[in-house]
Amino acid sequence: MKILNLAYSVDTGCGWGRLTWEIVRRLKDRGYETPMLTEVGSNNPLEEPILGRGRRLLKNFFVIRKHIVEADIVHAWELNPYAITAQLAGFGLKKKHVITATGAYSVQPLYNPKTGFIAKRVYENADRILCISRYVKNEIDRVVENAKTEVVTLGVDFNKFSGQRTENLREPFILSVGNLGNRKGYHVSIPAFAEVVKKLPRLKYLIAGAIDESYLKSFQRLIVQHGLENNVVFLGSLPDRELKKLYLSAHLFVLTSVNYQHHFEGYGLVFLEAASAGLPVIGTSDNGIEDAVDKNRNGILVPQNDIQATAKAMLAILTDPQIRCSFSENSIEWAKVNSWERVVDEYVKCYQALSHA
Numbered sequence: 368m369k370i371l372n373l374a375y376s377v378d379t380g381c382g383w384g385r386l387t388w389e390i391v392r393r394l395k396d397r398g399y400e401t402p403m404l405t406e407v408g409s410n411n412p413l414e415e416p417i418l419g420r421g422r423r424l425l426k427n428f429f430v431i432r433k434h435i436v437e438a439d440i441v442h443a444w445e446l447n448p449y450a451i452t453a454q455l456a457g458f459g460l461k462k463k464h465v466i467t468a469t470g471a472y473s474v475q476p477l478y479n480p481k482t483g484f485i486a487k488r489v490y491e492n493a494d495r496i497l498c499i500s501r502y503v504k505n506e507i508d509r510v511v512e513n514a515k516t517e518v519v520t521l522g523v524d525f526n527k528f529s530g531q532r533t534e535n536l537r538e539p540f541i542l543s544v545g546n547l548g549n550r551k552g553y554h555v556s557i558p559a560f561a562e563v564v565k566k567l568p569r570l571k572y573l574i575a576g577a578i579d580e581s582y583l584k585s586f587q588r589l590i591v592q593h594g595l596e597n598n599v600v601f602l603g604s605l606p607d608r609e610l611k612k613l614y615l616s617a618h619l620f621v622l623t624s625v626n627y628q629h630h631f632e633g634y635g636l637v638f639l640e641a642a643s644a645g646l647p648v649i650g651t652s653d654n655g656i657e658d659a660v661d662k663n664r665n666g667i668l669v670p671q672n673d674i675q676a677t678a679k680a681m682l683a684i685l686t687d688p689q690i691r692c693s694f695s696e697n698s699i700e701w702a703k704v705n706s707w708e709r710v711v712d713e714y715v716k717c718y719q720a721l722s723h724a
Contacts, residue, residue, distance in 0.1 A: 368722060369400040371438035373418060373431075373449040378409035380604075382636065386469065386499075386521065387444050393711045399718075404434060406449075420448055431456040438462060440718055445469055447476045450489050463721040466490070468498045468516075470633020470655065474506045478629055490514050494724075495717050499634045500655030506629075519714065520658050522707035523639035527607065529699070532645050533616050540571035541681070542617040542646075544610060544637045547578045547601065550630055552623030552651065552671070553586055559623070559677035561593035567685060573617070575602040575610060614644035618691070619684055621649045624656060625671045635659040638666070643702040647684045647694035649677065665698040 372391055378384035387403075388411075395401045401413070408416035417427040435441055435457040442465045443450035450466045457464070466489075468474075476486040490496060490507060496516040498504035504516045541560070545551040553574065560572045578601060590599050605613075614620070620641035624632035631654045638648050638659040648666035650656035660666045667680040684691050 368439045368718060369402070369437065370394060370718060371434050371441050372401060372403045372444060373441070373453050374403065374405050374444035375449070376405050376407040376409050377403060377411050377414055378407065379607075383444065383469065384409065385636070386467070389522070389524070389707050390711055390714060393707060394714065397711070397715065402434060402438070404431060418449065418452060424448075424452060428456055432460075435460055435462055440465060440721060442467070446473045446486060446489065447482065450493065451485060454489050454492055463494045463724070464492065465495045465497065465717065465721070466493045468496055468503050468507060468633075470499070470503060471630040473498075473503060473633070474510075474631075475629040477507075477510045487511055494721055497714070497717065500658040502631070502653070502655045502657065503633050506631075517717075518658075519710060519717075520705065521634050521636050521639065522705050522710040523636065523643055523702055524707060525643045525702050528611050528614055528640045528643035529702070530611065530615050530644065532695075534618055535616050538571060539567075539569060539618050540573050540616075541619040541621055541685075542613055542641070543572070543574045543620070543622050544576055544613075544640070545574075545622055545624070546576045547574070547582050547586065549582065550624060550627055550632070551576070552625045554589065555623040555625070555672055555674055555677055556621050557586065557589050557595065557599060558593060558674045559681060560599070560621075561595055562674070562678035563681045563685065564595065564598055566682065570598065570618075570685070572599045573602055573613065574600070575605050575613065577604045610640065611644065614641050614646055617641075617646055619649065619681065620646045620666075621677075621681065622656070623649070623651050623669065623671070623677055624654060625651065626654055632656050639702055639705055642698035642705075645695040645699050647691055647698060649680050649684070661697060661701045665694050665701045 374387040376384040377388040403414040405416045406418040440463045443453045476482040490511045497519045634655040651671045652668040669676040
């Protein structure tokens with residue numbers, strides 16, 4: 368069976384690329400043909416970076432259509448523009464279309480006056496919409512009647528992030544991993560951390576992720592406001608090998624993501640990475656993180672924008688060795704259950720069902 372994939376990238380350094388490649392490469396290992404059309408090349412010999420918008424799309428339109436002609440199933444890794452491109456280029460070919468819906472970019476176009484109509488039609492015409500969380504599914508179902516949605520959450524390469532824990536007892540720290548922006552909720556976690564430091568003054572807060580200079584200054588002001596200049600460190604983007612070291616030596620993982628104008632955390636793969644390393648976690652409710660955390664077993668979910676609840680959750684885990692040990696053990700089991708192989712099993716079931724429909 369030939370599954371044609373249309374995606375932003377297969378560069379594992381970005382979230383979209385990692386999701387696509389982790390699944391596509393395993394499908395290939397299982398004997399599927401998995402040609403990949405991408406927008407941004409990553410020097411992967413299996414991809415053809417010909418997707419785009421405007422003139423680039425027009426230039427490569429018939430090349431894309433030729434690929435669709437040769438495919439059994441067309442899989443778009445996000446609504447806009449890949450599912451839209453796939454259905455436009457495949458018009459009249461009667462191919463089976465699958466869309467992976469990952470989060471804000473799967474939902475926000477439905478509310479945009481310029482894209483709302485076509486986004487809704489593309490979803491209505493899709494043979495299957497694989498949503499990475501219940502939250503994403505509910506957001507699509509809210510707007511698109513009779514959408515063929517189902518939930519297939521993300522997975523993790525357990526061995527990539529697991530190992531012997533080496534918590535730094537001399538300089539204990541908590542960890543966040545996520546781009547520096549408002550949606551990741553650092554405007555909540557930093558003040559909450561300030562409350563925690565009053566009781567645990569040696570504690571540090573390390574934040575790994577791409578730094579947006581437009582947000583950095585406001586967070587630095589927040590740090591100064593709370594007297595945390597010696598406690599909070601922005602590390603910037605780090606390779607997986609460095610993240611693994613941090614996961615294995617941190618005391619707690621925290622990411623207090625917030626929803627903003629139909630932008631939200633679609634799942635939260637970093638929670639599974641942290642869990643693989645045996646870290647207790649704290650996330651927020653009312654978004655996709657609810658499916659990435661085993662609530663009250665490997666971590667705590669707090670309301671969005673609630674500084675006091677976040678501080679209370681941090682202290683509950685950091686000051687109670689029994690809770691921290693229990694959450695750590697449960698994190699490892701949770702990560703093992705949520706493997707990429709399990710995710711690929713669900714994708715294979717989808718493809719096989721469509722091929723026999």
